[in-house]
Amino acid sequence: MTLQSMTGFARSEGTTGRYRWAWELRSVNGKGLDLRLRLPSGMDALEAEIRAIVGEAIIRGNLQISLNMTAAESRxxxxxxxxxxxxxxxxxxxxxxxxxxxxxxxxxxxxxxxxxxxxxxAEDDAESLAARHFAILEGLRTAVQALADMRRREGEALGAVLLAQVARIAELAHVVEMDPSRSPEEIIRRLEAQIALTMAAAPSLDRDRLHAEAALLATKADLREEIDRLKTHVAAARTLLMEGGPVGRKLDFLAQEFNRESNTICSKSNAAAVTAAGIELKVVIDQFREQVQNLE
Known part of the structure; x- marks a missing residue:
């Protein structure tokens, strides 16, 4: 299945008997499928069929659907x-x-x-009304298909953008993972330096106790779990984007998870390079989530 954007426009028009009609469909983002119909007087009986036709091709989005109809001659x-x-x-x-x-x-x-x-x-006879309604509904099917095609084309383009953003998230996670500040040697050096400064300021403190406390703080500040979760979320996002279909809500959830991990990385960071990578992560994730809002 392919990705679909939730934005699009389509128009379909034609004639039947003495009537000329035109459909216009506009679609924007929505949490569910919300149809707003504007129909000429006397066409309300078609509403149920209109909703069924649209529902066959569109799953999510706020749609404004209008039907304009004029009579070529008056009787x-x-x-x-x-x-x-x-x-x-x-x-x-x-x-x-x-x-x-x-x-x-x-x-x-x-x-x-x-x-x-x-x-x-003058009112048309039953046969003329049936023919008119059939032609108008067929015109709606044409317009709905054109709208779905447009949403699909935009979805494909959007998918490429999202995959690039996910790739950047993976790169930044790797930057954090490989930063020298996370190496065991650097962690030991930093702990020794901190303990030395503390002992110089307060020689009466228990050196062994300070070592234990420093080791505990270092463990709490480790980013291994956050990095592993970022990698898992990256893999899940790539799978969803490649599978396609109505995955917008799932990707929005992953965007929230991405954001949670980036916040934790920034709060735990004790190196300028890691903080910089965490901030860029937040920027890319915000862009990712903003684009995901357009997906069905």
């Missing part, structure tokens, strides 16, 4: 208010003896009666 129907017409005719019958002229009611006279005739957009 109007004249709708007669039967109750109003009956009332007009009943009134004419009632007032008939009082009316001088019994000429037939003209169309103009009837049209002048408010609310008697209403003009509405």
């Amino acid at each position: 109007m129907d004249a709708v007669v208010n039967e109750d109003a017409l009956a009332a007009v005719l009943a009134l004419r019958e009632k007032l008939g003896p009082s009316i001088v002229s019994q000429a037939p009611l003209s169309l103009d006279a009837l049209m002048s009666v408010r609310g008697l005739v209403e003009f509405r957009e």
